[in-house]
Structures are given as structure tokens and as C-alpha cells.
Amino acid sequence: MSTQHSNSQTSEISACADEREVLDRDELLQRCLGNFEFVERILDRFSEDFETKLDGIRELSKSREVYQLHQLAHQMKGTAANIAAHRIQACLCDLERSIDEETWDSLDLLIDSLECEFRGFQKVRQTPAQANTPSDPSKQGVADHE
Amino acid sequence: MNEPAGRHVLVVEDDPISGEILEQCLSAFGYRVTCVNDGRAAIEKIRSGKFRLVISDWEMPELDGIGLCKSIRERRNGDYIYTILLTSRSGTSNIVQGLDSGADDFITKPFNQDELHVRLRVAERILALEGRDLLIFSLAKLADSRDPETGGHLERIRQYSRLLAEQLSHSDKYADVVDGDFVQMIYLTSPLHDIGKVGIPDGILKKPGPLTPDEFDVMKTHTSIGGETLDAVAQRHSTAGFLNMARNIAWSHHERYDGSGYPRGLSGNDIPLSARIVCLADVYDALTSRRVYKEAFCHETSREIILNGSGTHFDPDVVKAFLQQEAAFVDTCKLLQTSEASLLSEVTEIAEC
Numbered sequence A: 001m002s003t004q005h006s007n008s009q010t011s012e013i014s015a016c017a018d019e020r021e022v023l024d025r026d027e028l029l030q031r032c033l034g035n036f037e038f039v040e041r042i043l044d045r046f047s048e049d050f051e052t053k054l055d056g057i058r059e060l061s062k063s064r065e066v067y068q069l070h071q072l073a074h075q076m077k078g079t080a081a082n083i084a085a086h087r088i089q090a091c092l093c094d095l096e097r098s099i100d101e102e103t104w105d106s107l108d109l110l111i112d113s114l115e116c117e118f119r120g121f122q123k124v125r126q127t128p129a130q131a132n133t134p135s136d137p138s139k140q141g142v143a144d145h146e
Numbered sequence B: 001m002n003e004p005a006g007r008h009v010l011v012v013e014d015d016p017i018s019g020e021i022l023e024q025c026l027s028a029f030g031y032r033v034t035c036v037n038d039g040r041a042a043i044e045k046i047r048s049g050k051f052r053l054v055i056s057d058w059e060m061p062e063l064d065g066i067g068l069c070k071s072i073r074e075r076r077n078g079d080y081i082y083t084i085l086l087t088s089r090s091g092t093s094n095i096v097q098g099l100d101s102g103a104d105d106f107i108t109k110p111f112n113q114d115e116l117h118v119r120l121r122v123a124e125r126i127l128a129l130e131g132r133d134l135l136i137f138s139l140a141k142l143a144d145s146r147d148p149e150t151g152g153h154l155e156r157i158r159q160y161s162r163l164l165a166e167q168l169s170h171s172d173k174y175a176d177v178v179d180g181d182f183v184q185m186i187y188l189t190s191p192l193h194d195i196g197k198v199g200i201p202d203g204i205l206k207k208p209g210p211l212t213p214d215e216f217d218v219m220k221t222h223t224s225i226g227g228e229t230l231d232a233v234a235q236r237h238s239t240a241g242f243l244n245m246a247r248n249i250a251w252s253h254h255e256r257y258d259g260s261g262y263p264r265g266l267s268g269n270d271i272p273l274s275a276r277i278v279c280l281a282d283v284y285d286a287l288t289s290r291r292v293y294k295e296a297f298c299h300e301t302s303r304e305i306i307l308n309g310s311g312t313h314f315d316p317d318v319v320k321a322f323l324q325q326e327a328a329f330v331d332t333c334k335l336l337q338t339s340e341a342s343l344l345s346e347v348t349e350i351a352e353c
Helices: A007-022 A025-031 A036-062 A066-082 A086-101 A104-126 B016-028 B039-047 B065-074 B092-100 B113-146 B152-169 B180-192 B195-199 B213-236 B241-252 B273-288 B299-308 B316-324 B326-352
Strands: B008-012 B032-036 B053-056 B082-087 B105-108
Touching (some): A007 A025, A007 A086, A036 A066, A036 A104, A066 A086, A066 B016, A086 A104, B008 B016, B032 B039, B039 B053, B039 B065, B053 B113, B065 B092, B082 B092, B082 B113, B092 B105, B113 B152, B113 B180, B113 B241, B152 B273, B152 B316, B152 B326, B180 B241, B180 B273, B195 B241, B213 B241, B241 B273, B273 B326, B299 B316, B316 B326
Parallel strands (some): B008 B032, B053 B082, B082 B105
């Protein structure tokens, strides 16, 4: 197989790499030992819960409830990490730091960014599961677990 | 009911999605999983005594993972609980704080399924080791409590057995069989050689005078009682290799090299090596110890008796190992019998006061 890519192939690979930053289905599938149905169910659940939790973040931010805000952001960060939603995870990491430092001005911007990342996640989420391919060869091997 | 320690995992995670992913993964690895969403609920579950392995998130409402680990370590009753902190916190200071609170291991989120699996196997191995040592100690003490001989006998037997096994490990003939694990295993399991005496009636076991032939026949059954009991346990726990050695020793330590021993009349190499070793250790200790029916023989007399039994009572290779470790046998005998005499004198003194 040639190592040279055409421009369209290169941009396709680049898009796939970007999508894996948003949602790495391969990583999640491996974590769930190749259980595709389970992965889809978990992603549905994450999508359903996220908006409610985002509203919670906004409310707590307004009332400056630092402890509860930190708890919620931390929990959302852990969930995002586990489902391999890396951009959301990174955004929540910044948000958590901002809460700890009580930099309220940047907090509102970060919450808006988080909402934007979630919209991007939903978009990738709606694309067929193969959208992440071609995947990183080092992340192959899910079938071995089945 | 015979679930090995650590196969039922308690997951403590306040985020339902992360908890569900973890549960799915653990179930696929063959673990039984119970999930709770905070440290307080976890403490209640742990009190049920059903859990030996806990995987806990760090940050949780009410009682967090650090508080949970501390509470687990403060328990005064119950088995050891192996605790793994699973958290998105990382960095040395967090790891130190987590382990310092009493956690046994630390995994960062998002977890890698293969890493999680091997770490769980480590946890199971550690729990099994703890169970093994406690089991051996408990069983040996049980046998000891019914035996009119002194408790020092068990300690001397394990020391003599270790000396013999170590010596054999240096010979070309046994180098492939007797390794460091064998030496450690015989040290651990040799005190169980008389475990079957728990099945001998007091009237025979504690009889001060000589036994009648019928009584001696009953006494001989301690070997098969011990062997069959440990065999039944070994068959139900096939991964616990130490039980096989314990069974061989209990069953065959009264066999003789020429086939004239009991209970099965095994001879030569049909007698397991561990039992051939403990046989000599047991006889040497019986000879050099005082009994109600005899004074202790000196080392030289005991040595002579053992040499006379080489090839008939004892495996000649084990006798050779005994001669090579002769000085260490004398030192061990003196050291352990002296400490036992001091203890006895101290106890007598206290009783008289």
C-alpha cells in the first residue's frame, strides 16, 4: 500500500483524526470490550444527561456555588474521559481549573465553549460508526476480547 | 458459596455512566459486580462481609474515596479489603495522598481495560496469599492445640525442613525440582504434617503410657485423615498449589523409604519429596526432644539413629542433606529448645505468683 496520499485522502484522514478528538469510538469500543450495542446505549445516555448537567453548571455558576460546581464539573470530566469525548474532557478540565481559581469572568466563556463542544460531539455522534476509520492501528484488537 | 476472594467487586462511583462502563467491563472479565454511588453506602455494603475488593472513585459527595479508604483501614474486624482508587486525578502528590489513605492501588481515568484487568489479577493474587498464610497458620494452630507435644515442635519442623530443602536445591539431582518456591512452600506447609490428629480421640492422643496395638492403629489414621481432608480442599481450590504439598506431607510423612511405613506402604520416589524431607525432620525432632516416656537424645545419638535408617526409613539423599546441614540442625535445635524452655519457665513463674 502506498504511503502517498492524494489531497482528498489527506483531508479525509485529517477530518477523521479531528473526529477522534471529539469522540474516539474505537477507544470507547475497546474500553467496553467490543460491545457495540452497549457503546451506543452509553452514548445515548451521555447525550441525554449532558444538557441537564450543562444547565446545572450554568445555575451553579450564577449562584457561585464553588464546591457543588467543582463536584459537577469533575464528575462530567470523568464521564467524558471514560466515553472518549476528548474535546469535551479538555474543556471541562479548563472549566474545573477556572472554578478552583474562582476566575468567574472566564467561566462564562468556558461554559459557552463547552456547549459548543457538545454540539460538535452530537454532530459526530450522529455520523455512522465507521466515521472514525481509518483508525489508529495501535487501537485495533477489540475482537480479541469477544 | 466458594467464590474466591476478590471475585465479587464493589464499585463506588457517583457518576452512573462511568459506573456502568466499569460494571460492563468487570462483568466481561468474569467478576460479580455491585455498584453504589458514595462512600457511606460502600461502608454499609462492606459491613455485609461479602466484599474483599473495592474500586472507588475519589471525588464523591458525602464520603469521598479518601475517606472511604481510611474507614476501611480503621475496621477492626473482618477480612482485608483490597482497595483501588480510580480517578481522573493524577500526579505524584495525588498518588501519594491516595496510597497514604490506605488504598492499595491507583488507576487514572479514563481506565485502560487491559491495565484494569491485570491490576485486578494482582489484587486477587494478594488476597489469595493473605488467605493462604492465614489458613496454614490457623490449621497448624488447630492441630497444635490438640497435641500434647509442645508448640515449639512445629517451629522446629519447619526450620529443619527448610534446611534440608535448601541443601537439596544445591544438588544437580534436585535443582530442577527444589527451587526457592519449594523451599518457601515447605517452610509454610510442614507445620500441617500432623493436622489429622484433630480426628484422633483424646483417650488415645493424650494417653500418657504406651499405646496398645489397636490404639496405635487408630493413631496411624491421622495421616490419612489429614491427607484426605487437605486433598478434598485442594481439589476444590485447584489454583492453591500449597494445598497439594500440604496434602502430600500430611499423608506420607510416616511412609518409609523401603515401603514399610504407613498409611499406604509407599516406597522410594513414590513418596513425595516434601514428605521424605518432613519425615526426617519429624524424627530428628522427636529424638532430640523430651517426651513423657523418654528423655531427649543428644544430637550424636540422634544422628546415629538417622544414619542407620538411611535407605530403609529415610531417603539416602535427604540423609546426605542432613549431614551437610548438621551444624545448622544443632544450632536450630539448641536455639528453639532454649527459647521454648525460657518461655515455659516464665509461664511457670507467672502461674506460681
